[in-house]
Amino acid sequence: MVAMSFYTTLLKNGFWIIPIAGVLLFLIPHEYNNNSEDEICFSFISQWYDTVAGTFRNLQLNFYRKDKSVELYDNQAKKIFLKRFHLQGIEERDFYIGNTIVILSRHLKIIDYANDFTKQEVNKRRQRTFAMVKPDAVSKVGEIVTFIQDSGFEITQMKMVKLDQEQAKIFYEEHLGRSFYRDLVEYIASGPVVAMELVGNDSIANWRKLLGPTDSEVARLEVPDSLRAKFGTNNQKNAAHGSDSTFSALRELEFFFPSEDNKKQQNIRLVTPKESDLTTCCLIKPHVVRSGKLGNILISIIKNGFHLSALKMIRLEKSQAEEFLEIYKGVVPEYQKMVQQLISGPLVALAISGIGDLVHENFRKFVGPQDPDVAKELRPHSLRALFGEDKVRNGIHCTDLLEDTHLEVDFFFKILQ
Numbered sequence: 538m539v540a541m542s543f544y545t546t547l548l549k550n551g552f553w554i555i556p557i558a559g560v561l562l563f564l565i566p567h568e569y570n571n572n573s574e575d576e577i578c579f580s581f582i583s584q585w586y587d588t589v590a591g592t593f594r595n596l597q598l599n600f601y602r603k604d605k606s607v608e609l610y611d612n613q614a615k616k617i618f619l620k621r622f623h624l625q626g627i628e629e630r631d632f633y634i635g636n637t638i639v640i641l642s643r644h645l646k647i648i649d650y651a652n653d654f655t656k657q658e659v660n661k662r663r664q665r666t667f668a669m670v671k672p673d674a675v676s677k678v679g680e681i682v683t684f685i686q687d688s689g690f691e692i693t694q695m696k697m698v699k700l701d702q703e704q705a706k707i708f709y710e711e712h713l714g715r716s717f718y719r720d721l722v723e724y725i726a727s728g729p730v731v732a733m734e735l736v737g738n739d740s741i742a743n744w745r746k747l748l749g750p751t752d753s754e755v756a757r758l759e760v761p762d763s764l765r766a767k768f769g770t771n772n773q774k775n776a777a778h779g780s781d782s783t784f785s786a787l788r789e790l791e792f793f794f795p796s797e798d799n800k801k802q803q804n805i806r807l808v809t810p811k812e813s814d815l816t817t818c819c820l821i822k823p824h825v826v827r828s829g830k831l832g833n834i835l836i837s838i839i840k841n842g843f844h845l846s847a848l849k850m851i852r853l854e855k856s857q858a859e860e861f862l863e864i865y866k867g868v869v870p871e872y873q874k875m876v877q878q879l880i881s882g883p884l885v886a887l888a889i890s891g892i893g894d895l896v897h898e899n900f901r902k903f904v905g906p907q908d909p910d911v912a913k914e915l916r917p918h919s920l921r922a923l924f925g926e927d928k929v930r931n932g933i934h935c936t937d938l939l940e941d942t943h944l945e946v947d948f949f950f951k952i953l954q
């Protein structure tokens with residue numbers, strides 16, 4: 538009996554027990570048993586803010602590929618924190634360093650790998666690279682995002698920024714001394730660019746391949762399906778950039794998306810609307826970003842005469858989503874579900890401007906009624922009719938009241954900087 542309960546305790550605490558020669562026991566933790574395809578488990582160290590204790594806690598987050606189940610293990614206390622269960626809506630691609638997984642309303646930020654197997658597997662499938670839409674192609678950002686998503690990449694960071702001459706010089710310093718260096722610096726600093734982190738299988742090489750030859754004219758002749766053939770102009774104005782090695786990818790990602798230590802030094806200016814600009818706020822909700830339709834929405838917004846005065850991808854904390862949606866609290870029955878939708882993954886915030894002074898009203902009409910079913914009846918060409926699924930997953934948030942437009946734009950582009 539004692540022996541049985543000993544084995545049971547070991548199993549419950551994450552160990553497999555393998556009898557050897559009928560006597561000895563060989564114990565290995567569950568997460569290291571990754572050889573069998575059936576029980577592949579990826580293990581991460583996640584950080585969770587425990588509001589009761591008022592401290593951050595590290596928990597081991599295990600993801601079982603076969604049934605998409607998760608489990609939380611407390612390494613300090615050496616016991617299961619949350620028993621394995623199937624987590625709806627979660628995919629293998631959601632597990633990477635920096636992402637936040639929401640489990641029963643707990644926000645767990647993945648901060649490290651818990652073992653080498655996980656590190657190797659995730660790194661193989663989730664290589665990061667840097668991509669940039671250059672000034673000549675920012676007006677085609679929707680088409681380029683669609684091209685990227687249709688090619689199987691995931692966009693995990695994105696923002697519209699403006700480099701000054703000094704920053705452009707540093708970014709392209711490897712070309713210092715070449716005949717085109719000065720012109721290149723001027724061109725890159727001549728207008729906004731859209732910086733992105735792309736994630737995918739062998740993404741550095743694959744993204745370079747999709748870009749095509751440097752000269753867009755050559756690209757049109759030699760690789761007509763390439764991005765530069767489709768969206769570039771010439772040798773210099775060639776629509777987009779891609780890192781050419783692992784080293785460059787790390788350097789360039791750190792340059793545009795600096796880690797906490799470097800944030801103050803880099804100071805690359807996010808493009809924000811001027812105080813005097815009439816703008817309204819638009820959020821492309823996480824379910825749309827996840828479904829790969831972000832590019833289509835951007836195309837639609839631009840084609841309908843609106844202008845993107847600011848753009849950034851962001852992951853909201855629960856408290857931030859609650860603050861942003863506070864005016865709906867107690868008014869709209871779906872308030873809690875709306876908060877959950879906003880924090881369920883990255884969203885894209887936009888400041889929209891347009892022709893004339895009716896941008897707020899015109900954009901609201903273009904977005905359509907809150908309920909996509911009503912939108913399909915009344916305004917079949919509106920964004921919510923085309924991209925919404927239900928009242929909560931309705932594709933887009935836009936500012937309701939004219940007097941709130943500045944507040945909402947500032948919330949995303951000043952307060953949450």
Ligand SMILES: Nc1ncnc2c1ncn2[C@@H]1O[C@H](COP(=O)(O)OP(=O)(O)OP(=O)(O)O)[C@@H](O)[C@H]1O
Pocket residue numbers: 717721750751772773774775777778779780781
């Ligand atoms: N001969 C040239 N004349 C003008 N501009 C050029 C010339 N060659 C390159 N450029 C510009 O400098 C950029 C960097 O040149 P590089 O040789 O690294 O090309 P690339 O690796 O294809 O492009 P990128 O580094 O932007 O991804 C080019 O993308 C282009 O914008």
